[in-house]
Amino acid sequence: MTEPEWLRLDRQICFSLHAASRAFNGVYRVLLRDLGLTYPQYLVMLVLWEQGELPVKKLGEQLRLDSGTLSPLVKRLEAAGLVRRERSAEDERSVLVRLTGEGAALRERALEVPRRIMSATxxxxxxxxxxxxxxxxxxxxxxxxxxxxxxx
Amino acid sequence: MTEPEWLRLDRQICFSLHAASRAFNGVYRVLLRDLGLTYPQYLVMLVLWEQGELPVKKLGEQLRLDSGTLSPLVKRLEAAGLVRRERSAEDERSVLVRLTGEGAALRERALEVPRRIMSATxxxxxxxxxxxxxxxxxxxxxxxxxxxxxxx
DNA sequence: CACAACTAAGTTGTGCACAACTAAATGCCG
DNA sequence: CGGCATTTAGTTGTGCACAACTTAGTTGTG
CATH class of the missing domain: 1.20.5 (Single alpha-helices involved in coiled-coils or other helix-helix interfaces)
Structure with missing residues (x-):
């Protein structure tokens, strides 16, 4: 294989993954608009619905996101009334994120999302x-x- | 399948794609640091290396990116001395992006990237x-x- | 020809990703 | 016990993605 062909192949591979990721994001964006969530916010809510109260650290481990991304994101969820943040009593470095009633209730409306995504694919x-x-x-x-x- | 299982599945699928996209991005980030390019900038350069001068519109079609993303990105490439932008003579709405000598020369250094990516995968x-x-x-x-x- | 519809690029504003850094609490070791 | 390394969040700055909008140029139609 010649070198220009490698570059062309690379373009195709990068582009495919990049495009797929953005296309996925786009479908979620449409479906999540009704719920008032962005795609990354939905990912956080999915984890919380499944596992309940978690420190920001654990959220970050599960989603491979650091505090630079999560801190403002969780604050926006708090501003939307979906979660509350409170310092852990045992370890005051840690901030626990827990669902509000409203946040827990949103789960009902989210239940139809996966099926619609699946059919979209x-x-x-x-x-x-x-x-x-x-x-x-x-x-x-x-x-x-x-x-x-x-x-x- | 019960509804909570759908949510759990959804979490896994979203997450996999989201994580793969960011992981890919991360490897490119490391490899492209030497070239002074970001991943999306590299995608633009790949298209230009392959096809030469193009209007912003065509770039956007090939990369599925709109002017809101491309305009500032191309300006940064211009500031880095890799491309020049000039209004098309035939259609003055259109802006042609063309490689500078430096931009064309960068291709040589980029040739090793695809192989290293391939081996990384x-x-x-x-x-x-x-x-x-x-x-x-x-x-x-x-x-x-x-x-x-x-x-x- | 005049003017409305359309098109290309750019601008603005919001949110995410990540690097680099800061601040505060905790843990550990001599 | 005291001080230093580590850990957890948060902050700052840069760049990308995209929606909504603006501006300028082009095209089509009466």
Whole structure:
């Protein structure tokens, strides 16, 4: 393979992933508009609906987001009345994020979102699972590469 | 499948794609630091290296980005001395983006990027191709869904 | 020809991602 | 016990994505 072909291939790969990510984001944006949530805010709410009260740190671990992203995002959720933030009593460095009644109630309205997304993809369950598996493998490999690369 | 399971599944799918996209971005960020480019700037340069002078409109079509994103991005590339922008003579609404000598020369240094990315993924050519095919199919379906959804 | 509809680029404002940094609380070790 | 490293949030600054809007140029139609 010649070098220009590598560049062309790279363009195709980067672009595909970049475009898929933004297309996904776009569909969620439309569906979530009614709920008053952005896509990253929805991700945070999904974690909270599933696991209840969590410190910002744990949220960040699960979503691979740092405090620079989460702090303002959670503040916006608080301003929207969906969560409350309070310093942990045991460890005062930690801030616990917990759902308000309103935040918990929003879950009911969110229940239809996944099914509509699934139908938007046109994929069936097994295809979704396969794609997910591949993406996770990719992410793990890339994270590893970024670590070793950064260390050089 | 019960409704909470749908939410949990949704969390997994969203998260996988979101994380993969950011992981990819992260690896490129590291590799592109030496070239002084961000990932979206690299995408623009790839298109220009391949196709030469283009109006902003065409760039946007190929990268699915609008002028709100491209205008400042291209200005930053111009400030970095990699491209020049000039009004088209035939159609004065249009702005042509063309590589400078420096911008064209940067291509040489970019040639090693794709191979390093490929090795970072740990995927071989056929796996990459398969993933790309699946992502493109997903993107097309999602774009279509967003369009019909938005029209409601 | 005149003027309305359309098109290309740019601007503004909001939110996310991330690097680099700060502040405060905690933990550990000599 | 005292002081220093570590941990947790938060802040600041840069850049991208996108919606909504503006401006200027072009096109089509009566």
């Amino acid at each position: 046109g994929f069936d369950l097994s295809e979704i699972g396969e794609l997910r598996e591949r993406l996770d493998r990719l992410t793990a490999a890339l994270d590893e590469a970024a670590r070793t690369e950064a260390a050089r | 740990g995927f071989d050519l056929s796996e990459i191709g398969e993933l790309r095919e699946r992502l493109d199919r997903l993107t097309a379906a999602l774009d279509e869904a967003a369009r019909t959804e938005a029209a409601r």
